[in-house]
Every structure is written in structure tokens, then in C-alpha cells.
Amino acid sequence: MTRNGAIPESELHAYVDDRLDPARRAEIEAHLAADPEAAERVRAYRRQNETLHELFDPTLDEPVPERLAAALAPRRGAVWLRSGALAASVATAFLLGWYLRGAPPAAVVAEAALARQAAIAHAVYTPEVLHPVEVRAEQEEHLTKWLSKRLGSSVRAPHLGAAGFELVGGRLLPGGGRPAAQFMYQDARGGRLTLYVSAEASDNRETAFRYAREGSLGVFYWVDGPLGYALAGELERERLLAVAEAVYHDLNR
Amino acid sequence: MDELKDLIAEQIPRLRRYARALVGGRAQADDLVQDTLERGWARRHLWRRGSDPRAWLFTIMHNLHVNQVRGRVRAPGLTPLEDNAPEHAWRPAAEEALIVRDLARALEQLPPEYRETVLLIGLEQMSYQEAAEVLGVPVGTVMSRLARGRERLRALMSGQTQPTLRRVK
Numbered sequence: 124m125t126r127n128g129a130i131p132e133s134e135l136h137a138y139v140d141d142r143l144d145p146a147r148r149a150e151i152e153a154h155l156a157a158d159p160e161a162a163e164r165v166r167a168y169r170r171q172n173e174t175l176h177e178l179f180d181p182t183l184d185e186p187v188p189e190r191l192a193a194a195l196a197p198r199r200g201a202v203w204l205r206s207g208a209l210a211a212s213v214a215t216a217f218l219l220g221w222y223l224r225g226a227p228p229a230a231v232v233a234e235a236a237l238a239r240q241a242a243i244a245h246a247v248y249t250p251e252v253l254h255p256v257e258v259r260a261e262q263e264e265h266l267t268k269w270l271s272k273r274l275g276s277s278v279r280a281p282h283l284g285a286a287g288f289e290l291v292g293g294r295l296l297p298g299g300g301r302p303a304a305q306f307m308y309q310d311a312r313g314g315r316l317t318l319y320v321s322a323e324a325s326d327n328r329e330t331a332f333r334y335a336r337e338g339s340l341g342v343f344y345w346v347d348g349p350l351g352y353a354l355a356g357e358l359e360r361e362r363l364l365a366v367a368e369a370v371y372h373d374l375n376r
Numbered sequence: 377m378d379e380l381k382d383l384i385a386e387q388i389p390r391l392r393r394y395a396r397a398l399v400g401g402r403a404q405a406d407d408l409v410q411d412t413l414e415r416g417w418a419r420r421h422l423w424r425r426g427s428d429p430r431a432w433l434f435t436i437m438h439n440l441h442v443n444q445v446r447g448r449v450r451a452p453g454l455t456p457l458e459d460n461a462p463e464h465a466w467r468p469a470a471e472e473a474l475i476v477r478d479l480a481r482a483l484e485q486l487p488p489e490y491r492e493t494v495l496l497i498g499l500e501q502m503s504y505q506e507a508a509e510v511l512g513v514p515v516g517t518v519m520s521r522l523a524r525g526r527e528r529l530r531a532l533m534s535g536q537t538q539p540t541l542r543r544v545k
Contacts, residue, residue, distance in 0.1 A: 133519045136526070140497060142504070167530045172498040174479045175397065179499060182393040188406060191388055194413035195381050334403070360403075 130154055130161055139168040234351065236299060238335040238344040241319030241353030244296055244305050245340060249315040256292030256307050266293050270304040274322040276349050280306045281318070281373035286366045288316055298322070316356035316363075318370060322349060332367055334360060343367035347374065380420055383429040384413065390500065391433060397495050398441060400484065408444070412437040434500070434510045438492065445488050482532035490525030493518055498526075 130138075130151060137143050138151045155162040248255055258266040263280060271278045273295055280290050288308035296303045296319075303321040310316075330346045341363045344353035352374075354367045391412060395405035416423075416436050423432055483491055489511075496507040497518075504522075508515045 132523050136519065136522055137504075139526075140501075164527075164530065167533075168526045171479060171494070171526060171529055175495065175499040178480055179393045179397045182396045183389045185389075185392070187388050187392070191392075191406060191410055191413060192385065194410050195384055195417050 129158070135161065135165065136168070139165055139172070233299075234330065234333060234344060234346060235335070237319070237321055237346075237351045237353050238333070238342045240296075240298060240303065240321070241305075241317065241344065241355045242335070242337050242340055242342055244303075244319055245317045245342075245355035248294070248305065248307065249317060255315075257294035259292040260290040262292075263290065270295060270320075273302045274304055274320065274350075276322045278304055278320055278350070279374070281370045283308055283316075283366060283369055283373070286369040287311065288366065291315070314357070316354065316358070316366060319353040319355065321351040321353075332364070332371075334364075336360075345371070347371070380423060380429070381417075384416060384433065387430050387433050388413070390430065391437060394434065394495060394500055395437065397483065397499055398491065408437060408440060411440050415440065431502075431506055431510055434496070434502075435512070438510055438512070441488070441492070478533045479529065482529045485532060486525055486528055490521050490528065493521040494525040494529065497522055 134143070134147070134151060138148060143151065155165060258269065260266075260280075267279045270293060280293060282290070287310045289310075291307040291309050293304055293306040296305050298321045301322055303319060306318045306320070308316045308318070328346050329348065332343050332345050335342045335344065339357045340355055341358060341360055342353050342355045343363055344351065345367075346352070352370065354363065354370055356363055356366070358366070388409065391409045392405065395408045395412075396402065399405050399408055412433060416433055419436075423429065483494075486494065492511060493507060496502045496510060497504065502510070504515050504518050508518045511518065513521075
């Protein structure tokens with residue numbers, strides 16, 4: 124502390140955080156008694172610390188979700204999904220791939236774009252009554268052949284009957300510079316889901332499920348080998364996740 | 377390696393607390409924790425026996441978080457992923473609630489590097505030296521971020537709006 128001046132900022136904080144030796148602490152206390160402005164700041168900062176604990180300490184007592192405990196096992200995405208663990212098990216290979224390389228997170232940006240394009244396509248086509256799809260489910264074989272050819276990669280429409288959704292059909296869409304596909308599904312009450320498939324992912328990677336939400340529309344998206352997938356629907360997160368897992372399993376049969 | 381596994385598992389509650397304070401929503405915070413655990417586990421051969429697993433894991437989380445924040449900045453127009461509303465598990469008295477909510481909101485408005493510093497020290501009770509190691513910056517930088525972060529919080533909570541702030545390292 125300077126003789127007549129203010130307490131050095133760093134010491135003020137060290138005092139707040141109780142990191143001073145007793146002698147120094149006593150000196151600061153004496154100074155604070157004569158400096159209401161500094162004393163007020165100390166009180167405010169201490170209150171911040173206390174409030175942080177009030178706000179976030181309850182997290183310490185929450186049960187640890189299974190997916191976090193499971194993260195300490197050398198398992199890969201597919202196993203996780205089968206185990207019913209919650210989404211976002213970022214495949215280790217993918218993470219290490221781009222984090223360790225120090226590359227800019229272009230991959231993540233590209234995947235977020237995938238979710239966005241899927242959300243837009245969903246919003247445009249699901250309200251369609253007359254022409255929701257270009258090729259109807261009755262011609263599924265033709266549909267998948269055609270889309271596979273245009274995307275340059277083998278594409279097929281997963282069967283989601285067990286999850287309560289039937290294929291309506293599909294269409295070709297412009298993706299980010301390359302063709303993309305959209306499959307549309309419908310449940311018994313007419314609620315619609317779309318699966319957007321894009322061949323933009325050039326390298327063979329595998330990512331976990333990621334989740335995005337725009338208004339009432341939720342999107343789970345992931346990359347599996349050469350294809351990026353985004354499942355969009357106005358469903359609760361958990362329900363949409365269950366369908367996304369069904370998609371993933373069906374496609375990896 | 378089972379020894380390390382236990383040491384890491386012990387840190388999960390604290391990692392979750394810090395992540396919750398850092399990014400807000402529960403699901404988003406747990407995603408960050410999961411990424412941290414997976415990365416830590418994948419790099420377990422880099423851990424030095426006897427060294428503090430907490431500092432090591434928090435460093436990993438810091439790096440992941442920085443990358444995520446950068447990724448978001450480079451993808452304008454994206455709605456923040458996951459649930460936006462922070463979830464808090466407690467029911468305080470009415471008057472108290474006001475203060476607490478204000479701090480939660482004020483925290484969100486801090487630049488990420490200030491928020492991290494304030495949280496590592498104020499919530500995680502790390503020493504300035506530990507925080508410097510986790511954040512990969514000199515102790516002096518930690519001190520200046522801490523001072524600015526706390527002062528900003530104080531201003532935000534007393535309803536003062538501050539002029540546009542300079543980004544300080």
C-alpha cells in the first residue's frame with residue numbers, strides 16, 4: 124500500500140479473495156476503514172463471489188449424467204448412441220483431428236451451416252400441401268437411386284416406422300455449392316419431420332449429434348462418413364433425439 | 377490408468393459447475409464437460425502422474441471453450457445453440473433473487489475472457505497463478521482481467537451502463 128494513496132488494485136482483489144498474509148490483511152483493513160469508496164468495492168466484489176456460489180454450487184450436488192461418466196471409456200459414437208446416452212458424444216477422432224491440428228474450426232462452422240440449411244428447407248417445404256416432395260414414397264427405389272446419383276454418394280431414406288414416422292418422399296435441393304437431398308416424414312397426426320442429407324463433408328469423419336434450435340424448430344445434425352445429416356422437426360429435444368438415433372441406427376444397419 | 381480415471385471422475389462436478397457458469401444452459405454446459413472429458417481421456421498419456429488433474433482438465437475446457445466462442449463469432453447469423461435460458465436449481469428469497477438473477481445476467485454480458493477469470497477465481501477459488509496457467513496468460517493479465525471483470529459486474533448490477541469497452545488482453 125502506498126503511504127497516502129489508494130490500495131493497489133491487485134492487493135484489493137487479493138484481500139477480497141483472502142490471499143494475503145495476516146499482517147498485510149490488517150494493513151488493508153485499516154486502510155479500508157478510512158476509504159469508504161474502496162470498502163464499498165470490496166463489499167461488492169465479495170458479494171459477487173458469494174452470489175456465484177449461491178448460483179452455481181447446486182450443480183455440484185446434481186447426479187452426474189450417465190453420458191459424462193461414460194465419457195471416460197474408450198468408446199465410439201455408435202456405441203454411445205446404442206447405450207441410450209444423451210447426444211453430443213463428440214467422436215474422439217473428430218475432436219482430436221481438428222483441435223490438435225490447431226486448424227480453425229471450419230468444420231464446426233460447416234456443420235452449423237448444415238443445420239441452418241436444413242432448417243430453411245424444412246420451413247419451406249413442410250407446409251406444402253400439394254407438393255411437399257418431388258418423388259413420393261411409392262417410388263422409393265427410384266428416389267434413392269436418383270438422389271444417390273445426384274449427390275455422388277449412396278443415399279437412402281431411413282425407415283422410421285418404429286418411431287411413428289412414415290416416409291412421404293424426397294426432393295433434390297441446392298446445398299452449399301453441391302446438391303443436397305431432403306426426405307420428408309409424417310406421423311399419424313400429420314406432424315412432419317425432414318432429414319436433410321448433404322454430401323459436402325469431404326473427408327471421412329464421424330461426429331456426434333449436435334443440437335440447434337431456431338424458434339420452435341429443433342435440429343439434430345451430425346456427420347457420418349462422406350455425408351452430413353440434419354434432422355429437423357418441431358419436437359421436443361428428447362423426442363427429436365430419439366428419432367435422430369433411430370435414423371442413425373437405420374442408416375448404420 | 378484407473379487411477380487417473382478416478383481422479384478425472386472426481387472432477388466432474390466441479391467441471392459441470394464451472395461450465396454451467398461459463399455457458400449458461402445445462403445441456404450446453406454438459407456438452408462442454410463431455411467434450412472436455414473425452415479430450416482429456418484421449419490425451420491421458422500426456423498427463424503427468426502426480427500433477428493436478430483439476431488444472432489440467434480446466435485447461436482443456438478453456439481451450440475448447442475458446443474454440444467454440446471463436447467458431448460462433450465466425451458464423452454470424454446463427455442462433456446460439458442449445459437452450460438459451462440458464463437453469464438455476466435453487467429457490468431464493470425474493471429480495472435475494474433479484475441480486476442473484478442480476479449477477480447471472482451481468483455475467484453473460486462480460487467478454488468471455490473476463491468471465492472465465494472472474495469464475496476461476498471467484499467460484500472455483502483458484503489462485504491467481506493457477507488461473508494464469510489454465511488460461512495460458514501471465515499472472516498480470518489475470519489480475520487486470522479480474523479487476524476489470526469485477527468492476528464491470530459491479531457496474532452492470534448497479535444499473536450503470538458503461539461505454540463501449542476496449543478489449544484488453
